[in-house]
Every structure is written in structure tokens, then in C-alpha cells.
Amino acid sequence: MVRFSEVGLRYGAPQRPLGARRGEAARQAGAATRPEVLRDLSFTLPAGSFTWLLGASGAGKSSLLRLMQLALRPTRGTVEVLGLDIGGARRWQLPHLRRRIGVVFQDFRLLPHLTAFDNVALPLRLAGRPEGQLRADVLEMLRWVGLDSRLHALPPEMSGGEQQRVAIARAVVTRPALLLADEPTGNLDAPQARRVLALVGEMNRLGTTVVVATHSQELVARQPAPALRLEGGRLVGDR
Numbered sequence: 001m002v003r004f005s006e007v008g009l010r011y012g013a014p015q016r017p018l019g020a021r022r023g024e025a026a027r028q029a030g031a032a033t034r035p036e037v038l039r040d041l042s043f044t045l046p047a048g049s050f051t052w053l054l055g056a057s058g059a060g061k062s063s064l065l066r067l068m069q070l071a072l073r074p075t076r077g078t079v080e081v082l083g084l085d086i087g088g089a090r091r092w093q094l095p096h097l098r099r100r101i102g103v104v105f106q107d108f109r110l111l112p113h114l115t116a117f118d119n120v121a122l123p124l125r126l127a128g129r130p131e132g133q134l135r136a137d138v139l140e141m142l143r144w145v146g147l148d149s150r151l152h153a154l155p156p157e158m159s160g161g162e163q164q165r166v167a168i169a170r171a172v173v174t175r176p177a178l179l180l181a182d183e184p185t186g187n188l189d190a191p192q193a194r195r196v197l198a199l200v201g202e203m204n205r206l207g208t209t210v211v212v213a214t215h216s217q218e219l220v221a222r223q224p225a226p227a228l229r230l231e232g233g234r235l236v237g238d239r
């Protein structure tokens, strides 16, 4: 489902667009100018698994999630996501693959001028779903996260917990096979954090592969699941 093999990442390296083909030598040129922020990462996340990504600030959690969500390509090594080796993928394969990956961030990243309904509808509209065929799915998602009474609310009118639940509904409305969450409870109080984690856990029970990044050992202790622990860009075992 997700397989990393000997993966390294340097931000100084020139990033050719994912899917574009160019010589390996050209890609490596200039790559040695900065230290690697991720080093020698090899792991496999089976389909349907739930995995914590644990590490202190700066350990490389967000960078690792960016590789998994195809926002970055590795400087070296192989990244395979949902059965596709992204190093060898053609450009036309990537939009389809990205639509199978849902992402949730600590700061929600909702569009502030769009209602809850329209934020959740956005990925379906971008994927070309006709207007007449998206309402039922959007309503179902907003009902699932407990916000069917807030369809017309704008993000600035909502609490942090409500905004994060809209963000989760938006991330899963396309029924992604892989859900990535980067400190999704970082801005929430304890009851809202529990509610958000319960929703993520429910997606996992429905078959979605889930990765949740956090610096909070306490959070991980509360929900038993395998953990990848990062320190200084390296994997240092679990928990």
C-alpha cells in the first residue's frame, strides 16, 4: 500500500516535477548542497493499517507526509504509494493517484469564503462530478461528522473542532484509499481532539489506510496502533 525503500530527502535538491522524465545525473546534481532531512527510510504500511508517525518538532514528520501525498519526490530511494512507484510514474497518472489520497492538516486549510457544504463539495467539483450528483455525498459526509446543521456556515463562524471536522469530511468525500493527517488535533481541546481521532479511527475501520503524524506521546498512548518514530530524519523504531 505504502512502501519506502532507502528513501532520502534534501530540500536543496532541484525537484523535477513528479512524472516528468529527465536524467538521474541531472537530478542528483546540486543535491549534495544541503543535509538530508530524511535518511534511509525503509518501511511498509499494509493496506487498511493505522500508523502513528511520532517525532519531535523538526524530526521530519511533515516532510515524510509530503512524500506520501506526492507533493515532493525523494532525492534518493523508492516511494511506492497505492501500488505505483512514484519515481517511475508518468505525469498523467498522478492526478488520479492524488484523488485517492485525503489529507488533513493542523490548521484545517479550509477556504474561508466557502460554506461548509462548498468546502466539502470542492474535491468532487474539481474531479468533475456533475452538480446533480454530489449533494447526497456531501450531506452524508457532513452528517457523519455531526455538522449537518451547519451546512451554510463559513469557516470563520465555526469553532476549531467544527472546522477540523469539515476538513475531515472534505478529505474523505472522495473515498480515498489513504488518509494522511498532520497533527490533526494540535489546535483542539481534549474533547474535540477525541472526536476528531474517533472519526479518523472510524475511517480506518471502514478500510482506509491511515497515517497520523503527532509529537504527542500521550495521544499515541491513548490509541494503541503501530508507530513509526522519527528522530533527526531517521526511523528509530516504534514507540
Ligand SMILES: Nc1ncnc2c1ncn2[C@@H]1O[C@H](COP(=O)(O)OP(=O)(O)OP(=O)(O)O)[C@@H](O)[C@H]1O
Binding pocket: 011, 037, 055, 056, 057, 058, 059, 060, 061, 062, 063, 064, 215
Ligand atoms: N520547505 C523546506 N525547505 C527547507 N527545509 C525544510 C522545509 N520544510 C522543512 N524543512 C526542514 O526539514 C526538517 C524537518 O521538518 P518537518 O517540518 O518535516 O518536521 P516536523 O517533524 O513535521 O516538524 P513540526 O512538528 O515542527 O512540523 C527541519 O529541519 C526543517 O527545517
